[in-house]
Amino acid sequence: MSKYRDSGGRQTLAPITETIRVALQRHLPAARLDNFSTHARLNADLGLDSIMLMELLVSLELENGLSISEDAFIGENLETVRDLARLLAEGQHEVLA
């Protein structure tokens, strides 16, 4: 049973979004957290550059067990917090499936 699923086993993005926020707060103090929301853009609103985004991914995987499939492309396609949360949720799904 994962904390990233509700009682019906459905995936919910809210806990993942909160995990992202906490990881940003802990590891990337330069991120503009006051702009944080599900629709916040990683680069334009939160000020994450490519290397900061990678730092975030590495800490999410190592500390929260939230991994992204190795086939996933991360680049300009990943615009918002919600996009990232979705990608992480898909990764979870693969692990549990």
Added chain:
Amino acid sequence: MLPTNTTDTLFVINDTHYSRDDCQRAADRFLSLPELATPENTRIAVCFQDTFLWLALCLAWRERGGSVLPIHPGTPKSAARELALRTDCTHFLYGDSGQPEALPRPEGNTPRTVAAGGELIQLSSGTTGTPKPISRSWRDIDRELATYIRTFSAADELTPVIACPVTHSYGLICGFFAGLERGVVPRIVTNLNPRFILDQLRSHPRSLLYASPTLLSLLLRMLPDEQTLHRVMVSGASLPMPLLEQLKARSGGVFQQYGCSETGCIAIACHVAEAGMVGTPLEHLDVVAGESADKPAEICVSSGERMTRTRDLGYMDDHGCLHFIARMDDTINVAGINVYPADVENVVLQHPEIREAVAWKQPDAYAGERVFLTFVAGHEIDTEALRRWCRERLSPHQVPAAMEQVEEIPRLANGKISRRYLSERYGLSTHRHHKETPA
């Protein structure tokens, strides 16, 4: 050494293979535009999202003697256009639409001359963060490539995995062009997914990874116990000693190269015994530096008639190997004794709690200058205890006079750590603001 068949894979970006024909087709799209039909008469600024489009255009312009300024993808349009204007480009290409904008000439300027044979224009970030344009002819780059490949024969059979920007000369010339010249298939990685990068390295067991120190340390954290990196190239001569040791432990070999935008690669080391060891100078260059670690001098590089002062301090050892000591601007003169930031940082980094450390200078009424230290640690560190710890390991003039613990080392807009920036920033506000600092 290029593949004879024009449909063979020439290079790979992430998982997509591109042939010479693919490049030709993409380049033809640009060459069919009247403004760009004669590349030798153009000096174009290019800011593409699509790495393949950039490389296809770059290969065509190099082949036809056109001049080109690559601008890092993701640069806002207004900023990219400003760079194009400042470097006196004739045309500006932005996004992937491929529609060139003819640029006006700055008023009162003499008619533009486009360099014969074409050049690659680079923006050197310098230490101030204000970009300075530096042009190098393709002929000069060809000469660099020829000696780079000859000197660096250890890479002959390796697959370059380029996880650093190919809009920058390091990734473009030493990673991409050198791979093509060697007749191997360079693999460019723009995917920021660390697991994808590790997977690429697993699938290409004889890889040579070109990446920034930050990326390397992130990959090391993710590297599964059973995996090692085959070969790794580092550049910049500012690698913290603990990272170098870790890389050596988790890879089959670490190479280091040293260079600057004006001359490209200057020296290359195939066995890196210590962080500052940058190796044998390339044979087409004449490199002058200090005679020993105790008597370092500015590293000066001559190529033909042109001499470049690197503003770096270094020395040449008895075996003809060049050693980098410090940026001259970063050297701290404490009461007449030179303190090199790396000497302080590498000792501080041995402290079990400290993750990052940067030493920089501040003016001091008595000593002329003093060492200041900014560091990142896992827990809050008692600076008095840290100072005592330093006193046991550093000579008196090396011990930081002041220390500040931060959550992250402040960086320039381009993401680089600049000791000069830290000094100036401190000069502006003597106490640190917490968090609420507006962006």
